[in-house]
Amino acid sequence: GKSLTACSEPSSLAPQPGSVGDRGRRPSPLCEPPPRSNQKTQHCLALLVAGEMSSAAYLDTDENLEALISRIEQKSRKIETLLKQSKPVEALKTALEGSPLKTRDERCKSANWIVVHRAMMAIRDIDGMFNSLDTEYYDILMKYLYRGLSTGDRPTCDQCLKIHEKLTERAGLGCILRSLADTVNTVFVVDKSIVAYLQLVWLVAS
Amino acid sequence: SRPPPASRLRRRRLPLSLPHELRQPAATPRSRSTRSLLSPSADPRVRRPSVAMANTLRLYLTCIRNTLEAAMCLQNFPCQEVERHNKPEVELKTSSELLLNPVLICRNEAEKCLVETSINSIRISLKVKQADELENILAKKFLRFLSMRAEAFQVLRRKPVQGYDISFLITNYHCEDMHKHKLIDFIVQFMEDIDKEISELKLSVNTRGRLVATEFLKQFI
Numbered sequence: 001g002k003s004l005t006a007c008s009e010p011s012s013l014a015p016q017p018g019s020v021g022d023r024g025r026r027p028s029p030l031c032e033p034p035p036r037s038n039q040k041t042q043h044c045l046a047l048l049v050a051g052e053m054s055s056a057a058y059l060d061t062d063e064n065l066e067a068l069i070s071r072i073e074q075k076s077r078k079i080e081t082l083l084k085q086s087k088p089v090e091a092l093k094t095a096l097e098g099s100p101l102k103t104r105d106e107r108c109k110s111a112n113w114i115v116v117h118r119a120m121m122a123i124r125d126i127d128g129m130f131n132s133l134d135t136e137y138y139d140i141l142m143k144y145l146y147r148g149l150s151t152g153d154r155p156t157c158d159q160c161l162k163i164h165e166k167l168t169e170r171a172g173l174g175c176i177l178r179s180l181a182d183t184v185n186t187v188f189v190v191d192k193s194i195v196a197y198l199q200l201v202w203l204v205a206s
Numbered sequence: 207s208r209p210p211p212a213s214r215l216r217r218r219r220l221p222l223s224l225p226h227e228l229r230q231p232a233a234t235p236r237s238r239s240t241r242s243l244l245s246p247s248a249d250p251r252v253r254r255p256s257v258a259m260a261n262t263l264r265l266y267l268t269c270i271r272n273t274l275e276a277a278m279c280l281q282n283f284p285c286q287e288v289e290r291h292n293k294p295e296v297e298l299k300t301s302s303e304l305l306l307n308p309v310l311i312c313r314n315e316a317e318k319c320l321v322e323t324s325i326n327s328i329r330i331s332l333k334v335k336q337a338d339e340l341e342n343i344l345a346k347k348f349l350r351f352l353s354m355r356a357e358a359f360q361v362l363r364r365k366p367v368q369g370y371d372i373s374f375l376i377t378n379y380h381c382e383d384m385h386k387h388k389l390i391d392f393i394v395q396f397m398e399d400i401d402k403e404i405s406e407l408k409l410s411v412n413t414r415g416r417l418v419a420t421e422f423l424k425q426f427i
Contacts, residue, residue, distance in 0.1 A: 149269070150310035157312050161265035168272045176276035180306040180323060 065108060068100050072111045079119055088122040089132050095119040096140050101185035109188055116144045121159055126166050138171040142179045143187045150188075266313040267394050273309060273321055274330070274390045280378040283326040294327030294377050319397075320370065327377045329363070330393060331370035334400055344407045345371060349400075361389065372400075 075094060082091040095116040100108040123129050133141075145167065148160035168176065285291040287300055295304045306323040320331040334349075336342045349372045356362040361380055363373040376389060 146309050146311075149312055152312040152315050152318065154314045157314060158262060158265075161262070161269050161313075164269050164272075165265055173272065173276040176273055177279070180277055180309065183302075183305075183307060186307065 065103070065105050068103065068105075068108045069111060071098060072100075072108065072115060075112075076115045076118075079115060083119070083122050088119065088124070089129050091122060092116070092119040092129070092141075093133065093137060096137050096144070099140055099187065101140075101187065106188075109186075113144065113147055113187065117148065117156065120144070120148065120163070121156070123159070123163070126163055129163075130166055130170055135171070138167060138175050139178050140187075142167060142171070142175045143182075146179060147187050262313060263398075266311070266317070267397060269311055270319050270321075270397070271390055271394050273311065274328075274393065275387075277306070277309075277321055277323040278328055278376065278381065278386055278390065280326055280328065280376070280381050282378050292326075294329075294375060295324035296322050296327040296329045297375065299324075318370075320367065327375060329367070329373060329375050331367040331373040332397060332400075333370045334372075334397075334404065340408055340411065341404055344411070345400075345404050348404065348407065361392075 075098070079091045079094055082088075082094065095112075095118070099112050099116075103109070141163075145160045145164050148156050149164070151157070282292070283295065283304070285293045286304075295301065299305060304325045308320060308322040310318060310320050312318040316333070316337075317335050318333045320329075322329045322331075334345055336345050349366070352359070353362065353364055353366065353372065356364045361374050361376050363375045366373045374393060380389065
Protein backbone atom coordinates (compact mmCIF):
# COMPACT_ATOMS: atom_id res chain seq x y z
CA GLY A 1 0.00 0.00 0.00
CA LYS A 2 0.85 3.62 -0.35
CA SER A 3 2.61 5.31 2.56
CA LEU A 4 0.69 7.88 4.53
CA THR A 5 1.06 11.41 3.27
CA ALA A 6 2.18 14.45 5.17
CA CYS A 7 -1.37 15.63 5.64
CA SER A 8 -1.69 13.24 8.54
CA GLU A 9 1.39 14.67 10.28
CA PRO A 10 0.81 17.54 12.63
CA SER A 11 1.90 20.94 11.31
CA SER A 12 4.27 19.50 8.76
CA LEU A 13 4.61 22.82 6.96
CA ALA A 14 6.27 24.65 9.84
CA PRO A 15 8.48 23.60 12.71
CA GLN A 16 6.61 23.38 15.97
CA PRO A 17 8.02 25.41 18.82
CA GLY A 18 10.34 23.21 20.81
CA SER A 19 10.57 20.55 18.05
CA VAL A 20 13.70 19.18 16.40
CA GLY A 21 13.33 21.58 13.48
CA ASP A 22 13.20 24.51 15.84
CA ARG A 23 16.90 24.52 16.70
CA GLY A 24 18.72 27.02 18.79
CA ARG A 25 15.64 29.01 19.77
CA ARG A 26 14.36 29.61 23.22
CA PRO A 27 11.09 27.80 24.05
CA SER A 28 8.12 29.70 22.65
CA PRO A 29 5.59 31.09 25.14
CA LEU A 30 2.96 29.30 23.07
CA CYS A 31 4.23 25.90 24.27
CA GLU A 32 2.46 24.23 27.16
CA PRO A 33 4.65 24.35 30.28
CA PRO A 34 5.63 20.93 31.64
CA PRO A 35 3.37 19.50 34.35
CA ARG A 36 4.27 20.20 37.95
CA SER A 37 6.29 17.56 39.68
CA ASN A 38 4.97 15.84 42.76
CA GLN A 39 4.94 12.27 44.01
CA LYS A 40 1.95 11.11 41.97
CA THR A 41 3.18 12.88 38.86
CA GLN A 42 6.60 11.28 39.26
CA HIS A 43 4.91 7.88 39.53
CA CYS A 44 3.00 8.61 36.31
CA LEU A 45 6.25 9.75 34.70
CA ALA A 46 7.89 6.46 35.70
CA LEU A 47 5.00 4.57 34.10
CA LEU A 48 5.34 6.71 30.97
CA VAL A 49 9.06 5.97 30.69
CA ALA A 50 8.43 2.24 31.24
CA GLY A 51 5.87 2.30 28.43
CA GLU A 52 2.94 1.34 30.65
CA MET A 53 1.20 4.69 30.21
CA SER A 54 0.59 6.61 26.99
CA SER A 55 1.71 10.23 26.67
CA ALA A 56 -1.90 11.35 26.23
CA ALA A 57 -2.89 9.64 29.48
CA TYR A 58 0.10 11.22 31.22
CA LEU A 59 -0.96 14.69 30.13
CA ASP A 60 -4.51 14.00 31.28
CA THR A 61 -3.62 13.05 34.85
CA ASP A 62 -5.67 14.86 37.47
CA GLU A 63 -2.79 16.96 38.79
CA ASN A 64 -1.83 18.19 35.36
CA LEU A 65 -5.43 19.08 34.54
CA GLU A 66 -5.90 20.92 37.82
CA ALA A 67 -2.69 22.85 37.17
CA LEU A 68 -3.92 23.71 33.68
CA ILE A 69 -7.28 24.92 34.96
CA SER A 70 -5.65 27.10 37.63
CA ARG A 71 -3.25 28.52 35.05
CA ILE A 72 -6.18 29.37 32.77
CA GLU A 73 -7.93 31.09 35.67
CA GLN A 74 -4.81 33.18 36.36
CA LYS A 75 -4.65 34.03 32.67
CA SER A 76 -8.28 35.12 32.75
CA ARG A 77 -7.61 37.55 35.61
CA LYS A 78 -4.58 38.95 33.82
CA ILE A 79 -6.62 39.42 30.64
CA GLU A 80 -9.37 41.30 32.48
CA THR A 81 -6.69 43.62 33.88
CA LEU A 82 -5.19 44.21 30.43
CA LEU A 83 -8.60 44.90 28.91
CA LYS A 84 -9.32 47.48 31.60
CA GLN A 85 -6.01 49.13 30.64
CA SER A 86 -7.23 49.19 26.97
CA LYS A 87 -4.59 46.73 25.79
CA PRO A 88 -6.64 44.25 23.76
CA VAL A 89 -3.69 43.01 21.67
CA GLU A 90 -1.67 42.17 24.77
CA ALA A 91 -4.74 40.46 26.18
CA LEU A 92 -5.08 38.34 23.05
CA LYS A 93 -1.38 37.39 23.15
CA THR A 94 -1.74 36.37 26.79
CA ALA A 95 -4.84 34.33 25.96
CA LEU A 96 -3.12 32.49 23.11
CA GLU A 97 0.04 31.72 25.10
CA GLY A 98 0.16 28.39 26.89
CA SER A 99 -2.98 27.02 25.23
CA PRO A 100 -3.71 23.42 26.24
CA LEU A 101 -3.37 21.88 22.79
CA LYS A 102 -2.04 18.43 23.61
CA THR A 103 -4.45 17.54 26.39
CA ARG A 104 -7.65 15.63 25.60
CA ASP A 105 -9.68 17.13 28.41
CA GLU A 106 -12.64 19.12 27.11
CA ARG A 107 -12.86 21.27 30.27
CA CYS A 108 -9.38 22.72 29.77
CA LYS A 109 -9.96 23.39 26.11
CA SER A 110 -13.35 25.00 26.74
CA ALA A 111 -11.95 27.12 29.57
CA ASN A 112 -9.14 28.40 27.37
CA TRP A 113 -11.58 29.04 24.54
CA ILE A 114 -13.69 31.23 26.83
CA VAL A 115 -10.60 33.26 27.70
CA VAL A 116 -9.53 33.61 24.06
CA HIS A 117 -13.10 34.50 23.06
CA ARG A 118 -13.18 37.27 25.63
CA ALA A 119 -9.96 38.75 24.29
CA MET A 120 -10.96 38.32 20.64
CA MET A 121 -14.31 40.09 21.04
CA ALA A 122 -12.54 43.08 22.59
CA ILE A 123 -10.52 43.72 19.44
CA ARG A 124 -11.81 46.71 17.48
CA ASP A 125 -8.93 47.62 15.20
CA ILE A 126 -8.04 44.40 13.40
CA ASP A 127 -5.37 45.87 11.13
CA GLY A 128 -3.70 47.47 14.13
CA MET A 129 -3.83 44.15 15.93
CA PHE A 130 -1.97 42.37 13.16
CA ASN A 131 0.64 45.10 13.01
CA SER A 132 1.61 44.31 16.59
CA LEU A 133 0.91 40.54 16.68
CA ASP A 134 3.90 38.27 16.09
CA THR A 135 3.74 35.71 13.31
CA GLU A 136 4.16 32.81 15.75
CA TYR A 137 0.62 33.47 17.02
CA TYR A 138 -0.99 33.16 13.59
CA ASP A 139 -1.44 29.39 13.57
CA ILE A 140 -2.99 29.15 17.01
CA LEU A 141 -5.20 32.15 16.26
CA MET A 142 -6.47 30.48 13.08
CA LYS A 143 -7.43 27.35 15.07
CA TYR A 144 -9.39 29.45 17.55
CA LEU A 145 -11.04 31.37 14.71
CA TYR A 146 -12.43 28.14 13.32
CA ARG A 147 -13.64 27.20 16.78
CA GLY A 148 -15.36 30.58 16.97
CA LEU A 149 -16.92 30.12 13.55
CA SER A 150 -18.37 26.79 14.62
CA THR A 151 -20.29 28.28 17.56
CA GLY A 152 -23.02 29.83 15.40
CA ASP A 153 -23.33 32.87 17.66
CA ARG A 154 -23.85 35.87 15.37
CA PRO A 155 -21.52 38.46 17.01
CA THR A 156 -18.79 35.85 17.46
CA CYS A 157 -19.09 34.69 13.84
CA ASP A 158 -19.03 38.28 12.56
CA GLN A 159 -15.86 39.05 14.50
CA CYS A 160 -14.22 35.76 13.52
CA LEU A 161 -15.04 36.29 9.84
CA LYS A 162 -13.47 39.75 9.89
CA ILE A 163 -10.32 38.48 11.58
CA HIS A 164 -10.20 35.41 9.32
CA GLU A 165 -10.16 37.56 6.20
CA LYS A 166 -7.27 39.69 7.44
CA LEU A 167 -5.35 36.74 8.86
CA THR A 168 -5.59 34.84 5.56
CA GLU A 169 -4.27 37.88 3.71
CA ARG A 170 -1.34 38.08 6.13
CA ALA A 171 -0.53 34.44 6.74
CA GLY A 172 -1.67 32.85 3.50
CA LEU A 173 -3.39 29.58 2.74
CA GLY A 174 -0.69 27.56 4.52
CA CYS A 175 -1.99 28.80 7.85
CA ILE A 176 -5.46 27.45 7.04
CA LEU A 177 -4.04 24.11 5.88
CA ARG A 178 -1.95 23.72 9.03
CA SER A 179 -5.03 24.24 11.17
CA LEU A 180 -6.90 21.60 9.13
CA ALA A 181 -4.06 19.09 9.07
CA ASP A 182 -2.96 19.30 12.71
CA THR A 183 -4.99 16.58 14.37
CA VAL A 184 -2.72 16.38 17.45
CA ASN A 185 -2.55 19.98 18.71
CA THR A 186 -6.22 20.90 18.56
CA VAL A 187 -8.33 23.49 20.32
CA PHE A 188 -11.31 21.14 20.58
CA VAL A 189 -11.56 17.43 21.26
CA VAL A 190 -11.88 15.42 18.05
CA ASP A 191 -14.47 12.74 18.60
CA LYS A 192 -12.69 9.48 17.73
CA SER A 193 -15.63 7.42 18.98
CA ILE A 194 -17.59 8.23 15.83
CA VAL A 195 -14.71 7.02 13.69
CA ALA A 196 -14.47 3.79 15.74
CA TYR A 197 -18.24 3.21 15.43
CA LEU A 198 -18.15 3.68 11.67
CA GLN A 199 -15.21 1.27 11.42
CA LEU A 200 -17.23 -1.33 13.33
CA VAL A 201 -20.26 -0.81 11.10
CA TRP A 202 -18.12 -1.23 7.99
CA LEU A 203 -16.53 -4.42 9.35
CA VAL A 204 -19.93 -5.93 10.17
CA ALA A 205 -21.31 -4.96 6.75
CA SER A 206 -18.34 -6.46 4.93
CA SER B 207 20.21 22.48 -63.18
CA ARG B 208 23.08 21.92 -60.86
CA PRO B 209 22.53 19.20 -58.22
CA PRO B 210 22.52 20.41 -54.61
CA PRO B 211 25.87 20.19 -52.85
CA ALA B 212 26.56 17.01 -50.95
CA SER B 213 26.70 18.84 -47.61
CA ARG B 214 23.04 19.74 -47.96
CA LEU B 215 22.13 16.14 -48.73
CA ARG B 216 23.90 14.84 -45.65
CA ARG B 217 21.47 14.33 -42.77
CA ARG B 218 22.16 16.71 -39.96
CA ARG B 219 23.28 14.79 -36.92
CA LEU B 220 23.27 15.87 -33.34
CA PRO B 221 26.66 15.97 -31.65
CA LEU B 222 27.49 12.84 -29.65
CA SER B 223 27.67 14.85 -26.44
CA LEU B 224 24.77 17.21 -26.08
CA PRO B 225 25.51 20.73 -25.03
CA HIS B 226 25.04 21.30 -21.33
CA GLU B 227 21.95 23.43 -21.73
CA LEU B 228 20.19 20.68 -23.69
CA ARG B 229 21.00 18.02 -21.11
CA GLN B 230 19.50 20.00 -18.29
CA PRO B 231 15.79 19.43 -17.80
CA ALA B 232 13.48 22.10 -19.08
CA ALA B 233 12.56 24.81 -16.61
CA THR B 234 9.58 23.52 -14.69
CA PRO B 235 6.63 25.78 -14.27
CA ARG B 236 6.39 27.47 -10.92
CA SER B 237 5.46 24.67 -8.54
CA ARG B 238 3.04 24.81 -5.70
CA SER B 239 5.85 24.86 -3.15
CA THR B 240 7.42 27.87 -4.87
CA ARG B 241 4.10 29.62 -5.14
CA SER B 242 3.55 29.06 -1.46
CA LEU B 243 6.70 31.09 -0.73
CA LEU B 244 5.06 34.14 -2.20
CA SER B 245 3.88 36.65 0.29
CA PRO B 246 0.21 36.10 0.98
CA SER B 247 -0.70 39.54 -0.35
CA ALA B 248 0.93 38.59 -3.69
CA ASP B 249 -0.49 35.06 -3.72
CA PRO B 250 -3.17 35.05 -6.41
CA ARG B 251 -4.96 32.12 -4.77
CA VAL B 252 -6.01 34.29 -1.82
CA ARG B 253 -9.22 35.86 -3.07
CA ARG B 254 -9.95 39.51 -2.62
CA PRO B 255 -13.64 40.16 -2.02
CA SER B 256 -15.65 42.29 -4.41
CA VAL B 257 -17.17 45.54 -3.20
CA ALA B 258 -20.68 44.78 -4.41
CA MET B 259 -21.57 42.00 -1.93
CA ALA B 260 -23.17 42.76 1.41
CA ASN B 261 -20.52 42.80 4.10
CA THR B 262 -21.36 39.75 6.16
CA LEU B 263 -22.25 37.67 3.11
CA ARG B 264 -19.00 38.81 1.51
CA LEU B 265 -16.97 37.82 4.54
CA TYR B 266 -18.77 34.48 4.82
CA LEU B 267 -18.21 33.58 1.17
CA THR B 268 -14.60 34.76 1.29
CA CYS B 269 -13.93 32.58 4.31
CA ILE B 270 -15.46 29.56 2.57
CA ARG B 271 -13.54 30.26 -0.61
CA ASN B 272 -10.20 30.56 1.18
CA THR B 273 -10.89 27.43 3.22
CA LEU B 274 -11.74 25.44 0.11
CA GLU B 275 -8.63 26.76 -1.66
CA ALA B 276 -6.51 25.41 1.17
CA ALA B 277 -8.44 22.18 1.74
CA MET B 278 -8.81 21.07 -1.88
CA CYS B 279 -5.41 19.40 -2.09
CA LEU B 280 -6.53 15.97 -3.20
CA GLN B 281 -4.59 13.05 -4.58
CA ASN B 282 -5.37 9.53 -5.64
CA PHE B 283 -5.29 7.09 -2.72
CA PRO B 284 -6.46 3.48 -3.16
CA CYS B 285 -8.48 1.88 -0.40
CA GLN B 286 -6.30 0.47 2.38
CA GLU B 287 -8.89 -2.10 3.45
CA VAL B 288 -9.89 -3.68 0.14
CA GLU B 289 -7.40 -4.19 -2.65
CA ARG B 290 -8.09 -2.75 -6.10
CA HIS B 291 -10.78 -0.50 -4.65
CA ASN B 292 -10.71 3.26 -4.67
CA LYS B 293 -13.21 4.94 -2.36
CA PRO B 294 -13.69 8.53 -1.18
CA GLU B 295 -12.24 8.36 2.33
CA VAL B 296 -14.32 11.28 3.57
CA GLU B 297 -17.47 9.20 3.11
CA LEU B 298 -16.25 6.00 4.70
CA LYS B 299 -14.07 7.46 7.47
CA THR B 300 -12.44 4.07 8.00
CA SER B 301 -8.94 5.39 8.72
CA SER B 302 -8.57 8.40 10.98
CA GLU B 303 -5.06 9.15 9.71
CA LEU B 304 -6.50 9.97 6.28
CA LEU B 305 -8.95 12.56 7.58
CA LEU B 306 -8.30 16.22 8.31
CA ASN B 307 -10.10 18.24 10.94
CA PRO B 308 -13.67 19.03 9.86
CA VAL B 309 -14.42 22.73 9.77
CA LEU B 310 -17.80 24.33 10.45
CA ILE B 311 -18.21 27.90 9.21
CA CYS B 312 -21.36 29.60 10.45
CA ARG B 313 -22.62 32.93 9.22
CA ASN B 314 -25.35 33.00 11.87
CA GLU B 315 -27.59 30.54 13.66
CA ALA B 316 -29.37 29.51 10.44
CA GLU B 317 -26.65 29.44 7.79
CA LYS B 318 -23.61 27.23 8.01
CA CYS B 319 -21.18 25.32 5.87
CA LEU B 320 -19.40 22.12 6.92
CA VAL B 321 -16.17 21.29 5.12
CA GLU B 322 -14.83 17.77 5.69
CA THR B 323 -11.57 16.88 3.99
CA SER B 324 -9.66 13.69 3.48
CA ILE B 325 -6.71 12.65 1.38
CA ASN B 326 -8.68 11.96 -1.78
CA SER B 327 -12.02 13.68 -1.34
CA ILE B 328 -13.75 16.68 0.20
CA ARG B 329 -17.36 17.00 1.26
CA ILE B 330 -19.06 20.38 1.52
CA SER B 331 -22.46 20.54 3.20
CA LEU B 332 -24.58 23.67 3.17
CA LYS B 333 -27.46 24.84 5.29
CA VAL B 334 -29.24 27.70 3.52
CA LYS B 335 -31.14 30.55 5.09
CA GLN B 336 -34.80 29.74 5.77
CA ALA B 337 -36.58 32.62 7.45
CA ASP B 338 -40.12 31.19 7.56
CA GLU B 339 -42.15 28.08 6.83
CA LEU B 340 -42.72 28.96 3.17
CA GLU B 341 -38.97 29.37 2.56
CA ASN B 342 -38.40 26.09 4.38
CA ILE B 343 -40.77 24.25 2.02
CA LEU B 344 -39.46 25.98 -1.10
CA ALA B 345 -35.83 25.30 -0.19
CA LYS B 346 -36.55 21.65 0.57
CA LYS B 347 -38.39 21.11 -2.72
CA PHE B 348 -35.92 23.04 -4.84
CA LEU B 349 -32.83 21.38 -3.36
CA ARG B 350 -34.45 17.96 -3.62
CA PHE B 351 -35.08 18.70 -7.29
CA LEU B 352 -31.37 19.45 -7.73
CA SER B 353 -30.20 16.46 -5.68
CA MET B 354 -32.26 14.07 -7.81
CA ARG B 355 -30.32 15.34 -10.82
CA ALA B 356 -26.95 14.93 -9.12
CA GLU B 357 -25.42 13.06 -12.06
CA ALA B 358 -25.74 16.11 -14.24
CA PHE B 359 -23.85 18.19 -11.68
CA GLN B 360 -21.19 15.47 -11.11
CA VAL B 361 -19.99 16.98 -7.82
CA LEU B 362 -23.42 16.97 -6.15
CA ARG B 363 -24.31 14.34 -3.58
CA ARG B 364 -27.68 12.57 -3.97
CA LYS B 365 -28.54 12.88 -0.33
CA PRO B 366 -27.45 15.76 1.89
CA VAL B 367 -25.60 15.08 5.10
CA GLN B 368 -27.84 14.89 8.18
CA GLY B 369 -28.65 18.38 9.41
CA TYR B 370 -27.88 20.12 6.13
CA ASP B 371 -29.82 21.00 2.99
CA ILE B 372 -27.39 20.05 0.26
CA SER B 373 -23.99 18.40 0.02
CA PHE B 374 -21.20 18.28 -2.53
CA LEU B 375 -18.65 15.52 -2.85
CA ILE B 376 -15.50 16.40 -4.76
CA THR B 377 -12.94 13.67 -5.39
CA ASN B 378 -9.45 13.68 -6.82
CA TYR B 379 -10.90 12.57 -10.17
CA HIS B 380 -12.98 15.74 -10.34
CA CYS B 381 -9.89 17.80 -9.61
CA GLU B 382 -8.04 16.03 -12.41
CA ASP B 383 -10.83 16.59 -14.92
CA MET B 384 -11.82 20.09 -13.89
CA HIS B 385 -10.00 23.20 -12.77
CA LYS B 386 -9.80 23.55 -9.00
CA HIS B 387 -10.53 27.29 -9.02
CA LYS B 388 -13.53 26.69 -11.26
CA LEU B 389 -14.91 24.11 -8.84
CA ILE B 390 -14.57 26.57 -5.99
CA ASP B 391 -16.15 29.33 -8.09
CA PHE B 392 -19.05 26.99 -8.78
CA ILE B 393 -19.62 26.25 -5.09
CA VAL B 394 -19.49 29.92 -4.09
CA GLN B 395 -21.68 30.99 -7.02
CA PHE B 396 -24.14 28.25 -6.09
CA MET B 397 -24.38 29.63 -2.56
CA GLU B 398 -25.06 33.13 -3.88
CA ASP B 399 -27.62 32.01 -6.45
CA ILE B 400 -29.53 29.67 -4.16
CA ASP B 401 -30.56 32.55 -1.91
CA LYS B 402 -31.71 34.61 -4.89
CA GLU B 403 -33.55 31.63 -6.35
CA ILE B 404 -35.47 30.92 -3.15
CA SER B 405 -36.35 34.61 -2.76
CA GLU B 406 -37.68 34.68 -6.32
CA LEU B 407 -39.68 31.51 -5.76
CA LYS B 408 -41.20 32.98 -2.60
CA LEU B 409 -42.07 36.18 -4.44
CA SER B 410 -43.69 34.30 -7.30
CA VAL B 411 -45.68 32.09 -4.89
CA ASN B 412 -46.95 35.15 -3.02
CA THR B 413 -47.79 36.95 -6.26
CA ARG B 414 -49.67 33.95 -7.65
CA GLY B 415 -51.52 33.48 -4.40
CA ARG B 416 -52.61 37.11 -4.36
CA LEU B 417 -53.80 36.97 -7.98
CA VAL B 418 -55.72 33.74 -7.44
CA ALA B 419 -57.33 35.05 -4.26
CA THR B 420 -58.31 38.32 -5.96
CA GLU B 421 -59.91 36.53 -8.90
CA PHE B 422 -61.71 34.04 -6.67
CA LEU B 423 -63.11 36.68 -4.33
CA LYS B 424 -64.29 38.91 -7.21
CA GLN B 425 -67.33 36.62 -7.71
CA PHE B 426 -68.55 37.48 -4.22
CA ILE B 427 -68.44 41.22 -4.75
